[in-house]
Amino acid sequence: MVDERITIAEFVPAVLRNLVEWLEKNGGDLSFMRILICASDSWYAGEYRTFRRYCGPETRLINSFGLTEAAVDSCYFESERLDLASDQVVPIGRPFPNNRLYILDDSLTPVPVGVKGELYVAGLGLARGYLNRQDLTAERFLPDPFTAEIPGVQAGERMYKTGDLARFLPSGDVEFIGRKDYQVKVRGFRIEPGEIESVLSQHPLINLCAVDARQAPARGKELVAWLTSSGPEPPAISELRRFMQERLPDYMVPGHYMVMEAIPLTPNGKIDRRALPDPDWSQRLSEAEFIAPRTPVEEILISIWAEVLRVERISVLDNFFDLGGHSLLATQLVSRISEGFDIDAPLRMVFESPTIATQAEFIEIAQRTAAGLKPPPIEPLPRTGDDRFPLSFAQQRLWFLDQLQPNSPFYNIPESVRVTGPLDVDALTRAFHRVTQRHESLRTLFEETADGPRQHILPHLHLPISLIDLSALSQEEQEAEVRRMAYEEAQTPFNLSTGPLLRVKFLRLSDAEHVILFTLHHIISDNWSSNILITEVALLYDAFVKDRPDPLPLPPIQYPDFAVWQRNWxxxxxxxxxxxxxxxxxxxxPPLLELPTDRPRPPVQTFxxxxxxxxxxxxxxxxxxxxxxxxxxxxxxxxxxxxxxxxxxxxxxxxxxxxxxxxxxxxRATENIIxxxxxxxxxxxxxxxxxxxxxxxxxxxxxxxxxxxxxxxxxxxxxxxxxxxxxxxxxxxxxxxxxxxxxxxxxxxxxxxxxxxxxxxxxxxxxxxxxxxxxxxxxxxxxxxxxxxxxxxxxxxxxxxxxxxxxxxxxxxxxxxxxxxxxxxxxxxxRLLRDWNQTDAALPEQRTLPHLFEKQAAATPDAPAVLFGDQRLTYAELNARANQLAHFLQEKNVGPDDLVGVLMHRTPEAVIALLGILKAGAAYLPIDPTYPEDRIRFMLDDSAAKIVFSFQSSVFSDQETQLNTENSPAHAQADSASAPPSPRQVIDLSALNTENFTSENPTASLT
Incomplete structure (x- = not known):
């Protein structure tokens, strides 16, 4: 560059990183450069400051952003001093003259400052479109909806949809985030790899990094980080995990880290993500380094975890829930632990001891103390071929309810599946018949005997399966008929004593599409059982169409064994x-959760x-x-x-x-039983x-x-x-x-x-x-x-x-x-605050509050106007009391723009006083009786109040008149309950409200 006398250059960040590395090894600087521009990829503040050290004081260092569709550069950022953390991306700044940048949401509405949106570019540099690609042009070059708001911009101009995510900073600069179409989804989270890369690059020993999601065998997608180190030794994986966990939520922390000699780049200097290698999937996923089992108990536990979680390599410090465990799997885990170690492990143990190490401690203590009442194993009972067994407790309750309300579909469990592909109906029929032989529940009837209800296990069951052809109907008619028949099946009751308690129908829509309806009674099944039924039918069907024998092992026990065990234990x-x-x-x-309902609760519960x-x-x-x-x-x-x-x-x-x-x-023996x-x-x-x-x-x-x-x-x-x-x-x-x-x-x-x-x-x-x-x-x-x-x-x-x-x-x-x-x-x-509050209506002009109140009192004289504890004033009573007070004030020559103090707490008398003062044409000055004496005296002197009403005697007796129920100045005016002549005009003073109580002399506002 020196030899060629280059003073202005534009590079991508990857090239600048290599240039910095060369300068660090070989010495030299770039002080001879006038302008250095970084473009086309994210550049971090730490890199910016490092590169700045090699430039001269007069060298302009610019970060730019541009697109081919917008004549390359559309905006730029230049700063002598960059006040950003090292892991933050250098902004791409503001648009060049005659260019415009918008950040919009999916409905093309501008997003607030700091909120992520899609970046749009407009202005004189915008291309007209793609050559011979009208469809792509229409998709990317959109009408600019904001032209009418911008002086000098013609209507009809277009803007370009970049596909990039960005946000406006409070400074007005734009921060580039990454490609909108480059998001990954891991365990349900939508993640921007660029945000993770931004944090990872802050580590002092990392030179360059990339983050992506890769498919792990049998585990779904997982985050992987590739990095090159700037130190003599790369950072330890455990250190990297801790570093990231301190700065990011768990779901954004990579589970795998690969240290590389160099990150592969594309010809234009960007990271070549397709060339990044897959990691060794045996690498640890949790936050702890791998620790192998140290005791026989830990070894057994790891095998149990591996079976339940379907994870191959587990550390004794891994957290059960971090590896995909949930309450249902926790139930399976404790059943296996209880069986394997001959203890009664409670479900709480998994939550309080979620690692192999802590569970091993619990097991060892439980084995030593033999704490708890441990249930015995469920043993299979002998069969004679026509057996009758007691019902389980749950079955007995359902049987009793069926006796009370026979022929009810209330406890039906309807299921339906759509089968796409060439169906072998005979093989599927064989599969259903085989499942009924595998599970005694599906061959069970319920009889009432002298010893109470019993479940009668039939040695064989003929399960009628009907095939209904709907192929002649149109697609809409087929779907309607499927829905009708499914509903009809769900509403058809079972007879517990005659059975069968499983019904199956095949609906043929075409040679390549069928719907299977099957319904079970709850007394022989539950939702878990429905999944067992579907899974086993599918596995048996697969074996039968390939002329293979039944691949399923015989269940270790049957449901009647459980029913007898339950009653004994x-x-x-x-x-x-x-x-x-x-x-x-x-x-x-509480016996009832009283939710607001649309109708009263019927006297008898309906379903x-x-x-x-x-x-x-x-x-x-x-x-x-x-x-x-x-x-x-x-x-x-x-x-x-x-x-x-x-x-x-x-x-x-x-x-x-x-x-x-x-x-x-x-x-555990019950897990695969219907x-x-x-x-x-x-x-x-x-x-x-x-x-x-x-x-x-x-x-x-x-x-x-x-x-x-x-x-x-x-x-x-x-x-x-x-x-x-x-x-x-x-x-x-x-x-x-x-x-x-x-x-x-x-x-x-x-x-x-x-x-x-x-x-x-x-x-x-x-x-x-x-x-x-x-x-x-x-x-x-x-x-x-x-x-x-x-x-x-x-x-x-x-x-x-x-x-x-x-x-x-x-x-x-x-x-x-x-x-x-x-x-x-x-x-x-x-709707609540605006639509339903559109109640504004024009009020009659020149109507004062006393006029409006008297109109209401005439319309509803007996309605309550004031409620205070046990006291109650109707509109007529309040109007009369206020009129008496108004007459009293007018006799004292109190009128328009005069002030009357009201030294009272919130009582009915205070309401009478305020309304009476307004009826007299005067204005009121509300005074809190709890104010200091000096403050009250100042307020009265400053306002020049003619009269002060109070509820009881006080230090201001020279100026006040008491107003209460027993001793009102209006009582002497018993005949003055009619409205006084009102000199009040709409523009007259109504109230004086004091403000700024923290100052020595409060200010006031006139109303």
């Missing part, structure tokens, strides 16, 4: 210990229902999960706490009981004292963990023991249910078939209201099931909007008191 000390907890927990709980689905914005699910992790709670607990707040705000009650289903499969295992817990939350949301999270956590520890007692026994007030119009103990589904029914691909669940509803509602939330790929969606005899669909629609608004508010301010969290939407706020 849940008695004596075990039962009393659990029941005693629930007696205390639910003692004094007519509907449901409304909703999807939450993409950012809520990951952010809420992150909040839950930081607070040491599960997503279920966090969502339950939010739902508690919603119900608290709707009902005004601070003692709320909500029902929550729990799998009931605490024993049957009615699900139990219901009553989660009673104390919201008193207006706690902050973070505080409420801990209350909910403790409530849930205590309930989990006593989950084995059937809900039916809890109701019988607590003995709540029973009414036919409501369900006992709770009327609102909450459920979070961590395991969603997802599409499966089997033998060229795609099997996907179809949302269906039975048209019933078991409770007043149920909120179902589902977490999938980090995103949250929900459904509100509601009783249609209580709520309108529009009401539930608003409730869903309020819930979303509440979640946004919680994430924005988790330390806010729950009463202050936002609830209403922007549209509702507009």
């Amino acid at each position: 849940m008695q004596g000390e075990v039962m009393e210990t659990q029941l005693d907890f629930w007696r205390k927990q639910l003692s004094g709980a 007519r229902g509907d449901y409304l689905t909703f999807h939450l914005p993409d950012d809520i699910g990951p952010a809420f999960a992150n909040l839950a992790r930081k607070e040491g709670v599960t997503l279920f607990m966090a969502m339950l706490a939010a739902f508690d707040v919603l119900l608290y705000r709707y009902s005004g009650q601070d003692d709320i009981s909500i029902g929550a289903p729990i799998s009931g499969r605490t024993n 049957g009615f295992f699900v139990n219901t817990l009553v989660l009673r939350t104390d919201l008193s004292g207006d706690p902050k949301f973070r505080q409420l999270l801990q209350r909910v956590r403790n409530t849930a963990l205590d309930a989990y520890a006593h989950q084995d007692i059937p809900f039916e026994m809890v109701v019988e023991t607590v003995q709540p007030e029973r009414k036919l119009s409501q369900s006992p103990l709770f009327q609102v249910m909450f459920a979070l589904q961590n395991v969603a029914s997802e599409a499966q691909v089997v033998s060229d078939l795609r099997i996907a669940p179809i949302d269906a509803h039975s048209g019933t509602a078991k409770f007043d209201l149920t909120l179902f939330m589902q977490e999938k790929d980090g995103q949250l969606s929900g459904a509100l099931e509601f009783n249609t005899d209580l709520f309108d669909r529009a009401t539930i629609q608003r409730m869903a909007g309020h819930f979303e608004q509440l979640l946004h508010g919680i994430l924005a301010e988790p330390d806010s008191a729950i009463s202050r969290l936002p609830l209403i939407t922007d549209q509702e706020r507009q």
